[in-house]
Amino acid sequence: MRDLYQRLSVSPQASDEELQQAVARCPNSALRQDAEAVFAVEKRRKDYDQAHATLNDIGQLRARLGLTHGAHWQGDVANDFSRLPDQTASRHDELVDRVSHAVGLHNRWRGLRGAGLLIATFIIGTGVGIAVGIALSQTLGT
Amino acid sequence: MSIARFSPFELLLLKSRSQVDTAKLLVLAWVLAHRQHVSEGQRRRRLAQISAQFRHGHELGPVMHIAQQQDLLAIQLAAEVIRKECSQEHSVSVMHQAITLATDSGELSLANHYILRFLADLLNVAPTTLSTLFQELTGQPLARPEDPSRDAYWRVHDAEYYAQQAREAEAHAAQQEKEKKRQQEEAQRAHAQAQEKAEREKARQHQESAQRQRQYERARQQRSSQYGQQRTAPPPDRTTRALAVLGLTPGVSQTEIRRAYRRMAQLNHPDRFYTGSEQQIALASARFQRIKSAYDYLMQNYL
16 A cells, blocks of 8 residues: 555645645656545545554554564555654653652652651650640749 | 653553563454454453453453554554563464454454554564464465555445446436437438428429419410411420529520529529528529529520
8 A cells, every 4th residue: 555645745634625636736647546546535535544544553663663674564555654763762661761760759758758757756756845844844833 | 751640551561460461452452443343342352252361460441442542652562562572482372363353254454454464573473474374264365455545446345436437427428329319310300391491492493484484375375366476486495494594584685684694693602602501502502503504505595
């Protein structure tokens, strides 16, 4: 399957009129005939768009996984739907990173909570001691 | 370091008892999502059936949902997990399951053609292995995917449309044929009418000439009875006819003949009828010929 949108240099979201104009402009008569056949009927364009979207996804996946030169990815499809590898890192590495980050945060929180408890008991203890001292001095004073 | 929240599939993976099985589950659900003419419940049952041996230990619903949404990042993550963890034998079994799921209904959908090939590339399954596996499982060779970007595909898959177009064209041609026939008939009728008219004209002329002849006869008889003398030789018949063509009676002078000829020639000249039909022009030229030959004859033989 070929990417007719790319070959006609229109966007896949183009309206029907734009598409008709692009088809009429196309200098290659064989491609023009094929494009006319595909875009003549509403339902055909829908079917074609569905297949186009799936192949776009697969092309993207292959680019990210380094499979753009696979034994099963040959001919028109490979020519038209292979994407350049983008900067998306390996999703698995990213997941591992995020999990370790989350684990680090969790541990720090746990550690902080231990220290915080100590500090809190100390503050509460001193507060209670001060209060008791003030009360005692008041009772002794009277 | 991204601060985004964990996606649903990442959470599933983290909760899963076996990450590979969860990843396989997502990929198989992706294949199922691209199968045509299958209801949601059937998909779910089929997925449960095929994942009976899996050790994922979570619900299938969220996986189905992610696959339905075509979440590209989740599928990428699943593919990475599978590639990382699958051994050779394991990968063949995954291919096996994917092919079974994709061809349950018999027909391999276009999207699944490419998905299966993607999985084969991902799992390092060679094309020959894949086609052998496919042949074993379905009894049919793995065909090349069809190409909906070509005219030929639609001629096969949308034959009804083309049949209807052909029918319409045929009807149009038939209508045109009918129209043509009608026009031909009309032309024929017009032709017949013109002929009839010409005949009537001829008959009228004939009648006129006969009348003139009778008048002439009567006049002659009158003259003869009046003067009591008889013409020894009546003028030759052809001369009389020639004079009748010019609308004259015997005994006129040469100047009168010339004047009559001029008038008749002007009235009947074919160039007067160049706007009319060919029939009219032909008739006019025939009349003109007759007038001219009559005049020529008279110029040579009269008096």
